[in-house]
Amino acid sequence: MRLHEIGEFGLIARLKEIVWRADPRVMVGIGDDAAVVTYERPVVMTTDALVQGVHFTSETMTPKLTGAKAAVATLSDLAAMGAVARHLLVTLALPPDTDVEEILAVYRGMADVCNMYDATLVGGDVVSTGGPLVISVTATGELLDKPLLRSGAKPGDILFVTGDLGGSAGFLHAFFADRLAMLNPLDQSLLRERHQRPTPQFIAAQILVEEGCTSLNDVSDGLASEAHEIAEASGARLVIEAARVPIPPALRAYARLGRLDPLDFALYGGEDYQLVGTVDVRSVGRVLARMQAAGVRFTVIGRVTDGAPGVELLAQGVYQTLEKRGYNHFGAAFRGGKEIR
Known part of the structure; x- marks a missing residue:
């Protein structure tokens, strides 16, 4: 069944069934001009958007995985601010011939994420477009304490990251370069998992709030770009030790086979x-x-030092200035020889 056959209101009725959940904070949910919610603590708000053919492709993501990832990308910003998730608003721009089941699957993915992190999808908008599918997610959350900002790093602090880095970009590179088959099935699966099923780091964020984290940022555009944002906001100089950056073994295996530097994917x-x-x-x-x-x-990857704001990379005993590179919406980005973002 195509979207033009059921129309906007027929679609909304089906979506409401998927995302409804009991939430005492919701006074008015989907079905009125606006949602009405209640909060006890300061509210954090953020938004993110995914465009088909730019941020995701049907070659690497199913509709359900895409919906889940769209929600996670937005919730990750809440975690980085030291907040817990509360509510989502979702806007879809859809071509009229879109398969309705694909849209429902997108929302099932979002609903799974909402249930996992005690968040509720309370509304949004659906519009027609002659272009590709666009998913825009706005999320609200409540602060656990004071907001965690990019601007508090000071000389003497330790620089850290959670998890490991580079797996998502490594998967895309391998996929579009037709090199996934170079890896054993387990390594293929691990890299695919990093790309398709990221998770917002709420547990880590809560610990960092309670222990007095001095600055924080989420790694959505690459470690180099995010480290520079902290350095600039804090007026500090960061040193990243290359040997300490946590890189998944599957990515190291792929890089060896392809004669690539795995650190590039992380940075x-x-x-x-x-x-x-x-x-x-x-x-x-x-x-x-x-x-x-x-x-x-949790991995210590460097330190904050005196000096002009910026980021240095220490590799094999040599310091070098680290460029502020990473994903840029208005700069060309190529993976595996094919522009996909």
Whole structure:
């Protein structure tokens, strides 16, 4: 069944059935001119958008995975601010001949993420477009304490990341270069998982709020770009030790086979949705212990030093200025010889 056969209101009725969940914070949900919700603490708001053929493609993502990832990309910003998720508003721009089942699958993916992180989709908009599918997600959350900003790093702080980096970009590179078959099935699966099923780092964020994190950013556009944002906002100089950057073994295997540098994927790839930030050196032991107890990978990758704002990479004993590169919506980005973003 195509979208033009059921129309806007027929689609909304079906979507409402998928995303409805009991939420005492929702006074008015889908079905009126606007949603009405209640909050007890300061509210954090963020928005993100995915465009088919730019941010995702049917070659690498199913509709359900795309919906889940669209929600995660937005929720990741809430985690980076030290907030918990509360509500989502979703706008879809859809070609009239879109398969209705694909749209429902997108919302099932979003609903799964909402259920996992106690968030509720309370409304949005549906419009027609002659262009590609566009998914825009606005999310609200409540602060756990003070907001975690990019601007608090100071000399002497420790620089860290959660999880590992580069797997999503590595998967896209391998896929579009027709090199996935070079890897064993387990490594293929691990890289695919990094790209298709990221997770917002709410557990890590809660620990960082409680332990006094000095700055924080989510890794959506690559470690180099996000580190520069912290350096510029804080007026500080960051040093990243190349040997400490956590890279998944599957990506290292792919890089060896393709004679590539796996660090490039971590620094410039993006879509990892991990957290990079700084903590006071006196707190790092407690933070590490709590992260390990919670099952969160936490890696010290460098430090904050005196000097002009910027980022340096220390590799094999040599310091070099790290360019502010990463995913840029208005700059060409090529993966595997094919422009996909």
